[in-house]
Amino acid sequence: SSSGGGGGGGGGAVDMAWxxxxxxxxxxxxxxxxxxxxAAKKAIxxxxxxxxxxxxxxxxxxxxxxxxMGLDPTAQGNQLYLTLASLLPVAPIVFAVACVVxxxxxxxxxxRAVQVANVYCACFCLMLVISGMFTHSEPLASYQFLSGNSQxxxxxxxxxxxxxxxxxxxxxxxxxxxFWWPNTSSVAVSLLIGVHYYFSVWHPAMLAQPPHxxxxxxxxVPTYTLYMCVFALIALVPPKDAEVLHAFEDKENGAGKAQx
Numbered sequence: 001s002s003s004g005g006g007g008g009g010g011g012g013a014v015d016m017a018w019x020x021x022x023x024x025x026x027x028x029x030x031x032x033x034x035x036x037x038x039a040a041k042k043a044i045x046x047x048x049x050x051x052x053x054x055x056x057x058x059x060x061x062x063x064x065x066x067x068x069m070g071l072d073p074t075a076q077g078n079q080l081y082l083t084l085a086s087l088l089p090v091a092p093i094v095f096a097v098a099c100v101v102x103x104x105x106x107x108x109x110x111x112r113a114v115q116v117a118n119v120y121c122a123c124f125c126l127m128l129v130i131s132g133m134f135t136h137s138e139p140l141a142s143y144q145f146l147s148g149n150s151q152x153x154x155x156x157x158x159x160x161x162x163x164x165x166x167x168x169x170x171x172x173x174x175x176x177x178x179f180w181w182p183n184t185s186s187v188a189v190s191l192l193i194g195v196h197y198y199f200s201v202w203h204p205a206m207l208a209q210p211p212h213x214x215x216x217x218x219x220x221v222p223t224y225t226l227y228m229c230v231f232a233l234i235a236l237v238p239p240k241d242a243e244v245l246h247a248f249e250d251k252e253n254g255a256g257k258a259q260x
Contacts, residue, residue: 036203043206047150048157111239114173117166118235125228132221139220140201141210149208156205163194177240186234193227 066072131139144152170190174183200214200223213219217226 036206039203039206043149043153043208044157047153110169110173110176114169115235117169118231121166122228122231122235125224125231128224129221129228132224137220138211139224141219144205144210149205152205156202159197160202163197167191167194180240182237183240186237189230189234193230196223197227 128139131142135142143155147155167187167190170183170187174180174187177183196215196217200217200219201211204210204212211219213223217223
């Protein structure tokens with residue numbers, strides 16, 4: 001039940017299971033860069049409405065504040081007050097994030113940040129492997145089928161954003177070490193993983209398709225196991241100047257204990 005979806009209930013039915021009425025047509029899938037861009041653009045335009053999400057969230061917060069204060073949310077004179085009041089709960093979160101970032105900048109070295117990022121990626125891949133082994137199915141395909149294409153496309157956009165941050169961190173780490181060959185190799189391998197993921201998982205998602213094998217690799221557990229091993233190996237790459245790193249960390253730990 002792919003492109004039709006329409007027989008049973010309009011737009012909502014199109015988004016269920018493998019419904020692909022919103023995806024680009026077969027004639028447009030010519031493998032060119034333009035077709036890849038068009039597929040992503042159409043998927044995002046169909047399933048992601050950031051403006052509506054922000055407006056709906058703000059409206060819900062206004063209603064909650066109005067209910068708490070006993071105000072009329074429809075009264076024109078209350079709109080400015082409700083708008084400002086609805087933004088207040090965000091202030092502590094912004095302040096907390098700013099404090100965390102400041103602490104991280106002062107205490108966490110670039111090397112440790114890269115280590116943590118790769119351990120996180122390895123653990124995420126491990127969860128996919130465990131899920132695939134227990135369910136005997138491709139875990140991301142199961143998620144796509146059960147959640148529908150909208151949530152799955154949004155999830156893939158989050159993956160893209162997080163991987164872009166990860167890649168930037170890896171490149172900055174390589175630059176800070178004058179492109180030391182282990183760091184440069186790690187960047188190259190990470191980029192290869194990203195390109196493989198794009199062709200086997202991300203681009204198919206933009207076409208309302210489940211993940212599939214790419215570059216001679218089987219989809220599912222074998223692919224995610226390889227990803228996991230690569231991220232784990234990158235996390236084990238030693239620092240270029242181990243003595244300098246340990247001296248810096250000892251100094252920071254000593255300063256922290258002195259402040260306590």
